[in-house]
Amino acid sequence: MLDTAALKDLLAHPKKIVITTHHKPDGDAMGSSLGLYNYLIQQGHHTTVITPTDYPDFLSWMPGNPEVIIYNEKTEQADVLIEDADIVFCLDFNNLSRINEMGEKVRKSKSYKIMIDHHLEPEDFDDFRHWDINACAAAQLVYSFIVDVLDNKKLINKDVATCLYTGIMTDSGSFRLPNTTSAVHRVVADLIDAGAVNYRIHELVYNSASENRLRFLGHCLLNCLEVLPEFNTAIIVVSKQDLEKYHVNTGDTEGVVNYALSMASIRLAAFIVERKDQVKLSLRSKGDFPANEICKLYFSGGGHRNAAGGQSTASLQDVVNQFKTILPEYKKLLIQ
Template structure:
């Protein structure tokens, strides 16, 4: 294991560093990874971000994005870089299974591994851990790592600030979730002072949808939404045919579950979508309802209390039916 003094000593000299994050990266995954990347290159480190899969187009504007390597599109290059790395930063995930094939490469690597994450129950594959389940985003922890652990607040430049702001904004649902504390707002203020243009970031992330994406959203709300008032639950279920019809791309389903959660009295919302090889499930909840418990117990997943996900090899209708059968178990929490 590394202690902070040893890690600081390592980072005092240029290192070959890989930064990786979970598959199908979201705003926090890319924001925290690229924020860390833009910090490291200021010190002369040879840093690269490798993502296991592609990610939404609406995140491709962030500083440093042009240097990102997508593993599935650059397998040989990724393997060589990971094998040669001195340090590997594992950002916004805590299990090697979350990075697909990249997980095996990281597990075999002799590089020191640094985890920066806020999810429950981390695996013991890391040598140094900056971890806090109360953080609203991994990007918040990257900021804390740079400013409070490494004592280098002066290296939070405009590029770092822009990426970290994006991560915090997206993972806090635009600063609406309960873990958006006063400390988070102070961090965000610091990032704005460092050059993050908050209104512009919001425009680039939330107001850059394609026409197909908007029509797909309309279809989901008009034709795929089912409300179960007896359980204060709303479910949106989408078939593979729906995805094909609206030419749905990576990121186009992002945030749709929140529309179901926005209905008055709804405490649990589910977005269930049929993919090529499995059915994916995203849950969002309000208050103390444990969305992560349902995903972990019944759908091979996990996450946070109010935002969790899972997957199943059952049919789409099978997953919907299974979720409905589970709801009576949680009725007291759902109707309180």
């Protein structure tokens, strides 16, 4: 394992660096990755962000985005970069399975692996770990990595600040989730002072929906929403046919589950969607209800207490039925 002094020495001279994050990256994944990218290139490091898969168009405006390589589109080029890297930064994930077939490439690479993450139960594959489950976002940890670990706050310029602000904003639910502490707001204030234009970032992320996306959202709320009042739970179930009908693109389903959770009586919301080769679940909860426990125990997933995900190879209806049969086990927590 590297200690802080050894890490600083390693980064003291230009290195070949790869930054990667989890598949289907969200705002925090891309914000933290591009924030770190824009920091490292100022020091002359040869840095590349490689994502396992594509990501939403509403994140494509961030500084550095044109240089991102999508692994399943440019696999050979990405493999060479990973194999030749001196350092691989792993952001917003702590298990190599989260980067799909890239995982074994990273594991076999002779590079130093640096994990920056806030999820539970990290896999032991890294050489340096900046990890805190109480952080609201990986982007918050990238900020503290630059400022507290590397003692280099002066290099948080407008591009770095813009990306990190995006990550914190999206993963904190626009600063409304319980882990949005006073410390988070102080970080955000620093990022705004460094050049992040908060209102413009919000507009680019949240006010850029397509007509198809809005019609899909309306369909979800009108036709796919089921409320289970005896469990204070709401479910939105979407089939492959729904996705095709509304020409749903990457990112169009993001945040739909939060509409189900927005009802006053609901403590647990599930968005269950049928994909090409599996069924994906996104769970959101209020208070201390452990959404991550359900995903971990029953749906090969995990996450945070109030925001978690999972998957299953069973049929869509079987997954819905399984989810409903689990609810009685948690009734006391759901109705308290």
